[in-house]
Structure formats: structure tokens, C-alpha cells
Amino acid sequence: NAGVMQNPRHLVRRRGQEARLRCSPMKGHSHVYWYRQLPEEGLKFMVYLQKENIIDESGMPKERFSAEFPKEGPSILRIQQVVRGDSAAYFCASSQLGPPYEQYFGPGTRLTVT
Amino acid sequence: GQQVMQIPQYQHVQEGEDFTTYCNSSTTLSNIQWYKQRPGGHPVFLIQLVKSGEVKKQKRLTFQFGEAKKNSSLHITATQTTDVGTYFCAGTRVYNNDMRFGAGTRLTVKP
Numbered sequence: 001n002a003g004v005m006q007n008p009r010h011l012v013r014r015r016g017q018e019a020r021l022r023c024s025p026m027k028g029h030s031h032v033y034w035y036r037q038l039p040e041e042g043l044k045f046m047v048y049l050q051k052e053n054i055i056d057e058s059g060m061p062k063e064r065f066s067a068e069f070p071k072e073g074p075s076i077l078r079i080q081q082v083v084r085g086d087s088a089a090y091f092c093a094s095s096q097l098g099p100p101y102e103q104y105f106g107p108g109t110r111l112t113v114t
Numbered sequence: 115g116q117q118v119m120q121i122p123q124y125q126h127v128q129e130g131e132d133f134t135t136y137c138n139s140s141t142t143l144s145n146i147q148w149y150k151q152r153p154g155g156h157p158v159f160l161i162q163l164v165k166s167g168e169v170k171k172q173k174r175l176t177f178q179f180g181e182a183k184k185n186s187s188l189h190i191t192a193t194q195t196t197d198v199g200t201y202f203c204a205g206t207r208v209y210n211n212d213m214r215f216g217a218g219t220r221l222t223v224k225p
Contacts (some may be wrong), residue, residue: 008219030121035215040220041217041218042120042200042202042215042216042217043157043215043218045200045214045215052152056212056214066177091156091157096212097155099206099211099212099213100144100145100147100148100160100162100206100213102162103204103213104159105156105157105158106156107151107155107156108156
């Protein structure tokens with residue numbers, strides 16, 4: 001069974017460029033979560049999605065960040081006009097059902113903004 | 115702000131010593147989960163506690179959920195170098211079903 005897949009694993013962007021992070025949940029999972037982790041820090045919740053629906057985006061910055069989980073294909077976290085402060089590890093997790101069921105994490109995408 | 119508080123932030127122990135991390139919420143939780151993240155890795159689910167006062171064990175790890183369902187602890191007996199990593203609790207609030215992670219406790223073990 002394939003676990004949660006994220007790509008790319010490492011992404012380097014210059015300031016002002018766009019970053020697109022992809023997440024394919026585990027087979028049979030329809031709930032996806034995105035988290036941001038700064039070096040040496042904890043997991044900061046960003047957004048919770050089901051297919052074609054954003055359930056909770058209370059952790060998403062108001063500008064430049066967006067997320068989607070289309071009917072077909074992976075979930076996408078999009079960061080427009082990246083700044084140095086966006087450099088972090090972005091983890092995606094999926095679960096079979098919504099909270100409070102356990103979440104399975106992908107390997108993360110390490111974004112570096114130069 | 116942080117909805118689930120976790121302490122300590124860091125813990126350095128000698129191999130063989132015990133280790134405990136604590137998780138506290140100001141509101142009642144429907145459940146609490148614990149995850150471990152190895153250095154450079156991703157969080158991995160360890161266990162879930164649901165019942166008031168529940169205690170679960172996994173080999174040298176003991177997990178407790180408080181009677182009021184507002185706090186939890188993870189205790190490791192006789193730590194080993196393989197225990198190194200960051201331990202996160204994640205609590206789901208009863209009134210809105212939001213699940214949020216604590217800031218984590220980073221454990222280092224000196225051989």
C-alpha cells in the first residue's frame with residue numbers, strides 16, 4: 001500500500017516566484033491536511049480539505065496561499081510571490097475519516113526561498 | 115495561538131534515564147493522539163487515547179489521558195538512542211472537532 005506521497009521533496013524558489021506543492025493521500029483516504037513546520041519548531045495547522053471542499057482554512061495566511069483538493073488528482077498547496085519567510089517544511093497528512101481519526105503524514109516538501 | 119500546550123520544549127537525557135512529556139488543553143478534548151518525528155523525518159502516529167483516565171502501554175512507552183480529558187502524558191522508561199526525536203501530542207476539541215498539535219518535545223539521548 002502506497003503511503004501519502006508528496007512532491008517535490010525539495011523545492012527552491014526565488015523571491016517572487018510561485019511554489020506548487022502536491023500531495024496524494026493514501027488510497028481510500030478522502031481527508032487531507034496541510035501543515036507548515038519551521039526549523040526546530042512544531043507543526044502549524046494550515047488547512048483541512050475534503051474532495052472539492054475546504055473544510056477549515058483557519059491556519060492559512062490571508063494572502064498568497066491557497067489550497068485545493070480536486071475531484072481528480074492530488075491536493076495542491078499554492079504559494080504565490082514567495083518570500084524568504086515561506087522557507088519551511090510543508091507536510092501533508094491524510095485520514096480515512098475526519099478528525100479525530102489518526103493522520104498519516106507524507107515525507108514533506110522542503111521549500112527554500114532564495 | 116497554541117490550543118494545546120506541550121512541555122518541556124526540549125529534554126536531554128542520559129541513555130537509560132526516564133523521560134516524560136506533558137500535554138495540556140484549556141478545553142475538554144474528545145481524544146488525544148501522540149506522534150513521533152525522527153530528525154529529518156515526518157510525524158508518525160503512535161497511539162490514540164479516548165477514555166477519561168485511560169492508560170495505554172507500548173513496550174517502554176506509557177500514555178495517559180487525564181480524568182478531566184484536558185491533559186495527557188507520554189512516559190518513556192529507560193530511554194534508548196532510538197527514542198531520539200520530537201514527540202507531538204494532538205488534541206481534538208469537543209466543541210468544534212478541531213484537531214491541533216502541540217509544539218512538541220524534542221528528546222535527545224546521550225549514549
